[in-house]
Amino acid sequence: MNKYPFIYTFFLIVLVSSCSNTRFLSEGDLLYTGATVKVEGKEVSKKERKALKSKLQELVRPKPNAKILGLRPKLYIYNIAGETKKDKGFRYWLKNKVGEPPVLYSQVDLEYNKSVLQNFSENNGYFNAKTSADSTRRGKKATAEYTVKPARQYKINEVKFPTDSSVLATAVRKTSKRSLLKKDQAFNLDVIKEERARIDGRLKEKGFFYFNPDYLLVQVDSTVADHQVDLIVKIKEATPKMAETPYQINKIIVYPNYSIGVDSLIDNKNSIVKYNDITIIDSTKMFKPRVFDRTLNFSKGDLYNRTDHNLSLNRLVNLGTFKFVKNQFKVSDTIGNYLDAYYFLTPLPKKSLRLELLAKTNSANYTGTELNLNWSNRNAIGGAELLTISAFGGLEVQVSGQNNGFNVYRFGSEANLIWPRLVAPFRFHSPSGFVPKTKLTLGYEYQNRTKLYSLQTFKGSFGYLWKESERKEHLLNLTEITYASPRNVTALYLDQIQANQSLQKVIDKQLIFGPTYSYTYTNTVQKRKKNTFYYKGTVDLAGNITGLATGADTKKGNTINIFNVPFSQFIKIENDFRHYYKLGPDSQIASRIIVGAGYAYGNSTEMPFIKQFFIGGTNSLRAFRARSIGPGTFDGSTTATNTFLPDQSGDIKLELNTEYRAKIYGLVKGALFIDAGNIWLLNENADKPGAKFSKKFISELAVGAGVGLRFDFSFLVLRTDLAFPIRKPYLSEGNRWVLDKVDFGSGSWRKENLIFNLAIGYPF
Known part of the structure; x- marks a missing residue:
């Protein structure tokens, strides 16, 4: 008997909780455990019966107490919490917030449910359906049983619109081409209601301001043929004159x-x-x-x-x-x-001052806090312009990673002026409900990476933002300028440069300017859709016109400087595609593909570090340290000291992610995920063997898997992920898959491979 203690314990819990719920009931009460709906009859197909049964089952009320693995834990918690004397405290919270009161059989109205099922059947064309209801009692529990016997479903034979020559009748008749009512379609009352609303919507476009759907009548003639109906659209005689007139x-x-x-x-x-x-x-x-x-x-x-x-x-x-x-x-x-x-x-108040304390995470596994002070003027020049000036300061630390202890301190200021129009020599009218905007930004940031270096960055941009619709958005910056200058470079970092020359470009002075454009499409706001998408494409063109005008060509020794700094010249394209497949009300599969490439030419031999691609971390490949993978088969850990792991960057990026998300209980959601990807260089780099992109790129992908919890507090989502690698691209060819080496029982394996990520928000 002691051989399977878990199994015995499980069945004991099932038995105890099942019995204990009914013992709390008052004398004469029965616990309602649910209803079954049967659809019988040979006049409809098996497929029709199955579809009708699924819809009818959802209509039956009340719903029984929620079950998990055959148990009703919320009801059990409600019962054991007992009576509460106050409307607050732990016992009250446990009973009324976590628990759930019993659903009693006395709350079930068999005749009402029977009429609901009958009406639904008739409203969907089963005019001669017969419905019955009964119940069954077992001990102190009761169930309800409903049986529906539908006859053959009625179909639409013809749809007739008004034929008279009045202004309103003519307008109604002209809407018939896009009618929702089609010949041979099953009769459906809901579709008829939608058709009335559709006609009303079309009339509203033609000036009939005072018209509404109630002025339309759809008569049903079921005598025209066997199990067929004619639908006759009419304008009610009581329709007021104002509703018949376009304005x-x-x-x-x-x-x-x-x-x-x-x-x-x-x-x-x-x-x-x-x-x-x-x-x-x-x-x-x-x-x-x-x-x-x-x-x-x-x-x-x-x-x-x-x-x-x-x-x-x-x-x-x-x-x-x-x-x-x-x-x-x-x-x-x-x-x-x-x-x-x-x-x-x-x-709104013209001026406002706001102080914010934020918690944040980023793709480099850094977690921290930021303090923002924002001042706003919502009508700065009298044309509804928005002027915002902000000052910020923050601290970021790496919770997990070899760079733990290399904290990042940052502070700065930013000013934005947004015009509710396009400030341009031409007139632009957007047909959407979103006002096109022009945005001017000026900013400064000082970032101190302790023990390594500091960077001060000046930024400026001028561009346009407009939305075609709630799904499509465009952002065009006519110019975006970034100037970065290093300060306080430490001896530790200089020593690293001697061993790895690619680290020098991180602290090189950088001047980047040029237009950028991004296009975003999303229909994720449509909650009822089973498949939703998100796409963002970005193009960054830096220094191209200046490079062409000056004939800049570093490879030929003609490097052009501006303020003693060579400007960057490159083209960068990035595509981010996401797909969300809804499995149910509380579960979905989310997938993402990122493809990007950058090409430096003219005045540059390589992409500036801050514009290159990175991979790995809390929002990327979660089974690998932040920015530690690649490029290609290069192993960045070989260039690290015991204290510092440099970021790895590349010119090409490919990333694929798939995640199954489901609600576990209350605000807790779970996830199973798998991530794959890598970055590569376009050119050979002697310091990074195996980094160049080649036709073998698929065999050089890093792959990781893991599980996670998401705590959805509505105002923020706290995310925890535990991941481990199953493919390491930096191992020798033929030995990169390491799934067979997974050993959760080994302390040394866990220390080397298990990665814990703490983040805010979903990864994608």
Whole structure:
């Protein structure tokens, strides 16, 4: 009996918890343990019966107490917590937050559930379905059983739209080409409702402001053929005249300084400004009139349409200047069918000061804290411009890694000015609800890597940001300038340079300037989709025009300096593609592919260090130390001392990640993952044998696997990962797979191979 103690213990727990839950019930109460739905009958196919059963099962109420491995732990916790005298404390929290009260059979309404199943069947074309309900009692537990016998499903024979010549009927008839109701489609009441909403949406685009779906009637004629129906779309006779009429825009009135409860609608001569088709009423003259001319999509005389209505509201919200945005349309006192559009805008405080304390992690396995002081002016020049000036300081330490103790201290300042338009010699109008923006940035950062060196970096950029839609975003920096200069280089680091000359480029002065462009597409906000995607493509063109203009060619001895620093000239392209496959409401498979390459030419023989690619770490290959893999088959640990492991960089990058994510319990989520990838150099490097990219790159991929926990506190996600390598590219060919050497029982193996990552947020 002692041979399998775990098995006996498990079944004992199952038996005890199963019995103990019912002993807490009051006399006469029965624990409701769930319902079964059977779909019977030979008039529908097996596939139809299975699909109908799945939908019907979800409709039955109430749901029984949650089960895990056959147990009801939340109910058991509720029971053992006992009575609580106060609405607070540990016992109250345990009982009401962690626990779950018993679902009793007395809460089950068999007749109500029976009618719900019957109605659902009929609403999906099974007009002659028969439904019955019963229950079964076993001891102090009870279940419910429902049986549905559907007849043959009705299909659509023909869809008929209004035929009269009225303005409204003609408009309804013109929407028929995109009707959701199709011949031979199964009758479905929900689709009929969606069709009414679709027609209403199309009419709203044609000026029918006062129309709504309730003015449409879809009659069903089931006498036309065997198990077929005609659907007849009609306009109700009680439809008011206003709903039958398309309207045009007349006046457009904006109150940009509206306050609830304050008389801010006084129209005096000093407060009224007319700009093109817009009347602006604001005695403070807080905003320049052109702000609203650029933001509002309506013009006088336009036919009302819902698209411009919603776009105007979205653009006002996206200015980031107003706390509340309210819109109202009223019938104009002008002769004819006209609407006056009113916009009531409540501004946010113009200036604000915010202090933030942040916890952060990065791809180099550094974890730390940062203090930010931010000052904002939301209407800096009167055109809804956003001016922000920030000062920051922080500390980062490496929790796991050979560079533990080489802490990073950083401080600096940054100023941003954002115009809610494109500051350009041409007029740009975005058809989306997002306001195109121009951004100017100036910044300075001082970074001290203790025991190694310090870097001071000056940055500046000027560019445009615009969104086609909520899915597509563009960022074009006409110029992005970076100047980096080293200071306080230590003897330890200089000694390392003697052994590894590639470390010199880390502390070389760098001047990088040129345009950058990135395009982002994502549909991950669509929570109901099973497959969602994210893609970001980036192009960085540094020093290209200057290099061509000056004829710079370092290989021929013609190196051009600016302020005694050779400028960098290169092309860099990076693609980040992610796919999310939803397995269920609380589980998914997330995958990522990163492909990037950089090519230095003209005034440069190699890519600047800060623009190269790195791999390994908390958001990359989690089974390897941060920035320790590659390039190629080169083993960077051979150049390290006992105290310092230099970062490895490359010109080409390939990374692949797949992660299974699932909810374990409450706010705790688990993950199983596998990561693969490497970086390479484009050219041979005598100090790094095996680093050059070749056709054997697939055989040079590093691979790691692991498990993780994610604690989702809603305001942040704390992530822990435990990973180990299963393929090491720096080993000799034929010996790179090390899966057969995995030995969790060996202390020396664990010390050498197990990597613990602590991070904030998901890796991708």
